[in-house]
Amino acid sequence: MKILHRQLEIASSPHVTSGASVDVIMRSVTLALAPVCVFAIYAFGIAVALVLAVAVVSCMATEHVARRVAGQPSSLGDWSVAVTGLLYGLTLPPGLPLWMVAVGGVFGVGVAKVMFGGLGSNAFNPALVGRAFLQAAFPQAMTHWTPLAGPARFTDVPTSTLALPFAQPTYDAVTAATPLAALKFEGTATDTSELLLGMTAGSAGETCALLILAGGAYLVARRMMNWRIPIGIFGAVAALSAVFTAMGASFPAPPGFMLFSGGLVLGAVFMATDPVASPLTNAGCWLFGALIGFLVVVIRLWGGMPEGVMYAILLANAVSPHIDRAIQPRVFGSVKS
């Protein structure tokens, strides 16, 4: 066969790729989070389903509208803002008024992601910035915890969930205590097995450590997550809480309790590992993880609040570019240090 004078395609090598893609990674993260979401809805009912839906929609709408206003093509196809919305929703108290959920979503994505330049440019984890904004604006609502497995959770929507914007929410039930608050303010310890299985009050998606760890293991197995960050965090928290407890910290905090209570597992596995706001090199990731672990222990033991994961990660996000500047890969053939 004679070859025709056809148009040959010119491209720079390599002419093959691994098939890895940002949207595939982001979709895999949502898949890894699916069991956590299902458990959260099972544990706290319709309220959590509504919180997650409003969180995802408010985050996606913010990014979509912002890009439309800026005359840029929609970026919903990369799925990153969907992941942000889901993670943001999972960090919120189950009975949080939906209008607050929407406000935090708009703030987190609008300020921490869009204003910083969109995907790849956010210095801070947008989901946590949204939550931090709510923590500052509505401290009472953000510390009202719905009791676990309320009997009417699948039939009734809590009054607080549907509270009108800027009105003081009213709550149906008395507030429950998170394991960390119970320990810090009442001196009651929670069993580690209950923490692992999620049989406690807390933010919607933070309670079941086992499901979160399973999701993380899936992402590590698919090479979509740097396991050094969560392992660094867990290692630092375990080691430091053991040391500080032995030295006589303000309340007893055995490593097992410190690891699986509060938002530590969710934060370590899904928040701190946001590649954009964490270091590039493996050595940098170890340092980053250890720094978060240190900050978590310090805030929990000596801070005014019972929980410190959110602030620890946000502070470490700020340090991440400096870690990258300080720790570069050792170039092949350079003098061994």
Added chain:
Amino acid sequence: MTSLTSRLTDVLADVFGRHTFGHGIHPPEHKEETRERAIEQFDFAPVLVVPLSQHLGKPAVPLVRAGQEVVRGETIAEADGFMSVAMHAPVSGTVRKIELAPSISGSMVPAVFLEPFPASTQEVSDGAPCDVETATPDEIIEAIQRAGVVGLGGAAFPTHVKLRIPDGNFIDTLIVNGIECEPYLTTDHRVMLEQADDVFMGLRYLLSATGAERAIVAVEANKPDAAERLRAACPDDLPVTVDVVPVKYPQGAEKMVIKALLNREVPSGDLPLDVHAICINVATTAEIGRLLPHGRGIQERVVTIGGPGIKRKGNYRIPIGTPIRFALDQCGVDESLSRVFLGGPMMGAAVSNLDIPITKGTSGITAFTTSETGDPYSGKPVYPCIHCAMCVEACPLYLNPSQLGLLAKTEQYQVMVDDYHLMDCFECGACSYVCPSHIPLVQYFRLSKRMARRQQAAEQ
């Protein structure tokens, strides 16, 4: 700083006696379609186009003029200085003209256009033989230059230049590189299977020229038959071992194979010579062993023609100067052919003009169809860099492609060179291959190197 896991795997590899370099990737090999196919002699094209510069260095000086008749194997151009090699007639025929011809770089280069005699038996003419027993190192190096030998693995660096060891330095290990890590290519594999005796004859010349104490033939684990054949054919008097290394791209790169075999790192900006090693491609070695005893020169080479766009895939011994169009015609191409590149898919340069001839550096012609390349106008979306560090984990030189990519976008070429070792990059493409944002990193780096050189030149 290397990662803990890669260090751990390297330690394990050492424990089990299998060595490799750090980082790297595992692209699908696609070698099964041609590796069983014995080398076939190719026909002569109606016109052969022999560029005077098929190597790095100065172009050769033509010894023929238009209208002159030449014999196959005759020297038609001589080396211009030390950084240059001779050219030989790939066919007995008539010199039609010496004019500019298209090249893979996109520029036009001077070339000798040869028209074969239709009735010739195409006997190859012999020159002054170089006897491996009696020749001095300098005589061997000169004979290799006269034979027009360059690195046949693709780089086309004049081989004799590598062999000249400066006074005060020495070589302890000669590495014969039979790694062939590029997907689709099987030329080195076939040469090892079919020309094992030539490889060892070539090795005798190389050992004698360099004074190396020993030689290692490096073969990747995906070619166990080649390793077996070489071990069986190895003469007892040669200090040669055949080392099988795990499959990983880009292990065929000089620095990587030296690291894998000797655990030595060629310092940034230096030559293998500085770690007392020298690395010669296995097909180059076989050609030296085949040509020097007869005083001949390179006038043909083995090329893998393959990829989904080719109908009769195989390994062919093709005269230098054969136009790619003729080669593709001979092998047949698929209707939906969309991209042709010289070499393999990781580092091969795309062909824009089918009149480009096969040169000494052409190890393969690979053709893709629209089902591999996709629709060129709708392609994959390019996302912003998400700092996932997959490129950092892939780069065999431990560079920081992520940071280099961001610097390239902001045109900070000098920072890339000074602080991030841009010039060390040998463009293996591993970073682009793994990037989930589909950022054409290695394309950025090629461009950035040029821009940096241009800026440096402008400042001087």
